[in-house]
Amino acid sequence: MSNLCAHVFTTFAMLIMLMVFLFLQQLEIIEIMLKACDALEDYIKKCKAMVFEYGPVILTNAEKFLESNDLCATLHAYASSTTEETSQDLSDSSKILMVTSASS
Numbered sequence: 320m321s322n323l324c325a326h327v328f329t330t331f332a333m334l335i336m337l338m339v340f341l342f343l344q345q346l347e348i349i350e351i352m353l354k355a356c357d358a359l360e361d362y363i364k365k366c367k368a369m370v371f372e373y374g375p376v377i378l379t380n381a382e383k384f385l386e387s388n389d390l391c392a393t394l395h396a397y398a399s400s401t402t403e404e405t406s407q408d409l410s411d412s413s414k415i416l417m418v419t420s421a422s423s
Contacts, residue, residue, distance in 0.1 A: 348378060352370045
């Protein structure tokens with residue numbers, strides 16, 4: 320039973336670390352967006368206010384979009400005849416990654 324508890328604790332700790340990492344990535348992106356506002360001389364304050372107001376929502380929506388869509392198919396980056404096969408390959412890769420992560 321203690322082995323199961325240790326595994327659950329390890330998985331939980333990894334999940335928290337992942338959430339912190341993703342949060343820090345979002346902060347870095349927001350920081351880049353704020354620096355870009357400096358180029359808009361007359362609208363710096365307005366731009367920064369919009370970044371703070373809408374930046375997190377945009378990043379969250381973008382993350383959800385990328386998780387639920389095959390970006391290559393959306394951008395028509397490969398021939399339509401291979402779209403289904405490639406989507407299946409990506410799906411299989413995700414399953415392998417999840418199984419590998421869960422078993423660690």
